[in-house]
Amino acid sequence: MVGLFWITPxxxxxxxxxxxxxxxxxxxxxGLEAVGPDGSRSxxxxxxxxxxxxxxxxxxPSGRLSGILESLLSSxxxxxxxxxxxLRLQTEYGVEELRVYSAAxxxxxxxxxxxxxxxxxxxxxxxxxxxxxxxxGSDHGSEGTPKAHVRQDLLRAWAEI
Numbered sequence: 743m744v745g746l747f748w749i750t751p752x753x754x755x756x757x758x759x760x761x762x763x764x765x766x767x768x769x770x771x772x773g774l775e776a777v778g779p780d781g782s783r784s785x786x787x788x789x790x791x792x793x794x795x796x797x798x799x800x801x802x803p804s805g806r807l808s809g810i811l812e813s814l815l816s817s818x819x820x821x822x823x824x825x826x827x828x829l830r831l832q833t834e835y836g837v838e839e840l841r842v843y844s845a846a847x848x849x850x851x852x853x854x855x856x857x858x859x860x861x862x863x864x865x866x867x868x869x870x871x872x873x874x875x876x877x878x879g880s881d882h883g884s885e886g887t888p889k890a891h892v893r894q895d896l897l898r899a900w901a902e903i
Contacts, residue, residue, distance in 0.1 A: 743887045745858030745897050746795050746827075748845045749879040754872055756795065756829055756862075757842030767829055767842050769865070769872040774831070776840050790866045791832040794859060795842070799825045799849035825849075851890060857897035864901050874900050 748755040753768055760766040760777070768775045773786040774793065829840040844850070850858075864870035878896065882888075888896070 743845050744875075744878075744893045745854040745861070746798065746850065747858060747875060749875050749883050751880050751883040754875040754879060755842075757827055758824060758845035761823075761843065765841075767840055769875060771871060771873050771876075774829075785831060785833060785838070787866055787868060789833055791834065792830075793832075793862050793866050794830050795855075795862065796828040796830055797825075798827055798855050799844050799846070800855075801846070801849040801851050853894055854890070854897065857894060857901065861897055861901040870901055 743749070746756060747769070748757065748759045750759065756767040756769065756774070758766070763779045765778045766776075768777065770784075773784055773788075773790070775782060775784040824843040824845070827842050827844055829842050831838040831840070861870055865872055878900075887893070
């Protein structure tokens with residue numbers, strides 16, 4: 743996980759990797775692909791005016807450790823699904839809203855959220871390319887989540903900030 747993105751050796755996703763039913767939003771060089779039990783839809787980067795992730799859960803004052811413990815307790819007790827976020831797409835035809843799930847136990851750091859939003863905006867404008875995430879994933883995606891300062895450095899580099 744790097745910011746609001748889940749990156750594997752094979753793909754990059756907004757939020758979490760595919761859910762048990764296969765639901766996910768995948769980043770591609772051409773645009774966004776939403777996959778769900780009822781089929782898939784896609785939006786080309788050129789057809790988007792904006793893409794923003796809303797309802798991002800924030801990392802609390804006690805940090806990731808408490809979030810990990812909460813997730814563990816929730817899963818043991820048969821708890822609920824991860825917190826949902828909304829991916830709001832402004833297209834030439836109007837607004838589309840997609841539900842994606844948080845992949846961060848305990849929420850996201852404000853800096854990573856801001857950097858991720860900037861990177862997503864740059865994908866829409868064509869000033870950054872999701873292939874960069876795919877390339878990193880192919881080399882490092884199986885190594886697990888990098889430390890916070892490394893994630894922030896990656897997001898800055900990918901967005902060329």
